Amino acid sequence: MISEQIYDKTKVPLIQLIDIQKIYKMGSTEVRANDGISLEIMEGEFVAIVGKSGSGKSTIMNIIGALDVPTSGQYILKGLDVSKMKNDALAEVRNKTIGFIFQQYNLLTKQNLLENVELPLLYAGIHKRERKQLAMEALERVGIEDKWRNFPNQLSGGQQQRGAVARALVGKPSLILADEPTGALDSRTSRELLDFLKQLNEEGNTIVLITHDRSVAEEARRIVTLKDGKITFDGAVEEYRKQVLL
């Protein structure tokens, strides 16, 4: 694993993006999905990254989530330079440091809820008994421990999303990365999920929320807006509200 302990993690940002560029080549034309993004997120923050489709928010989410590496620029996550990592090292970063919550829940349909929640621990090489115990704890935390034996298609959308949250929490990641988490939920379950994310943040978890929906974004404490691959706003939610009103 290409890793460098660059900073003392107690004093420095959890996430440090330095002039991130991501360029896709489409035939002969270049698409600058991210065009010089610099951003710092401290431990314990609740940040929403907002933008319309094509703003580059999915690209930055892929980079923050260690699913992809930037064309140029540096990404330092928890003191590790992720921007030059190879696939397997990235996989390890995702496994140990990041908990994903996806719009489509992304639970494996042929595995029951418990097995789904166990997955990150499985790839972390944790022993079966401990795996089961940690997964049950995570399910208790989201309040669907009685459904552990069910398969995803036997659960409601809200329950599936809770399962996905439990899976994101089970490895005790430093960062929870939620990609349009309420996109497939009705307003009531959306509310529940957002409240739960707030609660998690109050317990000290760092949360990055990616959304196109301003009302969802305003649940966060800090908002970053993207347009054409560049940051157009970065500040507290109160400031954001003022700007929107203007």
Added chain:
Amino acid sequence: MKFSQAWKLALQSILGSKMRSFLTMLGMIIGVASVITLLGLVTGVTNYLVDQFADMGTNMVTVSVFPTDTRKVEVEDIYNFAKEHDDIFIGVTPNVTANYTVKNGSTSMTTSVIGAGEDYLDINTMDLSSGRFIQYADIANRYEACVIGTYVVNELFDGKVTLGDTVKINGKIFTIVGIQEEQADSEEGSKDDRIYIPYSIATRLSQSSDISSYTFATTNTDYSDQAKELLDNYLYGIMKNEELYQVISMTELLDVINQMTTMLSAVLGGIAGISLLVAGIGIMNIMLVSVVERTKEIGIRKSLGAKKRDIMSQFVIEAITISTTGGIIGIILGSIATNVLGKAFGIEAAPTTGAILLAFGVSAGIGICFGYMPANKAAKLNPIDALRSE
């Protein structure tokens, strides 16, 4: 990820689509079963043939002579030749065999009558249960003596015969001087269904004055080649033409049989092997389809921290599990088929350990080889693209 975990995943996936898994396995089952059955049957046939020849004695060298008006081999010369080389030859006997009607009073049967020399007993490692065998004096004096097999005793004398009784062979009266010890459960057509008489008389019965075939027995099977060479040289000296005689040693024949059956098993095994190859391609095909179908799953796993080797091992182990399960079922079915067909053909056929190991090895190997490509394809998938797929 541990192997047991990967295996559990493979099983889940296989059981998740039972029909497809079974159809994929079917190719493997048929391939392995046919390899095992064909090799088992060929081995059975080989053993049967070898046994038959070994019964005749592997230390035998048979000489056939085709005399002309001016060149021929006298019996005396052959005897003298064998005596000269008694370090190599136990002895020699002329072969004059024919079927005749044999009678005791009004009871009659047809049996094989063998004109034998005095060494016949030693050459064929036979024993008598009573009396004596044909002796030199019988041959020289053309005395009508005979030694009879147990089947003949049962058929003609109802199992009770005393030395000195007589039988009529082709109308001539012969005195029984000896009884052969039972060799093959007194069955019809076996070595017990025989009568031995002096060869000098046998040639008369058959109304051919020349003896055209002799059997030599060597003191040791290792001498077969040497004996063959000696006889070749000797006969060439007399007949001056290779076309006029033939020397065949039993070991040579066995070699030929072994060569032929080895070739037969290679050809049959090869043909069955092709079906294994086809089965492997079937597995690869299904695995490729499976990778495409499970792109999303692969993406999810990767996003949660699955490394390349985790995905790789999941798919390779799935392919191996399919192919080896098919292989094991094939081995079982092949073993049953070998025994059933062996019984039907009347040979003792059993699946050979070699064939089983080969079949199992090949099926596992096919799982690895043909599972590798799809697995590699899966492992190389970009997690973002994989997550986005539906």
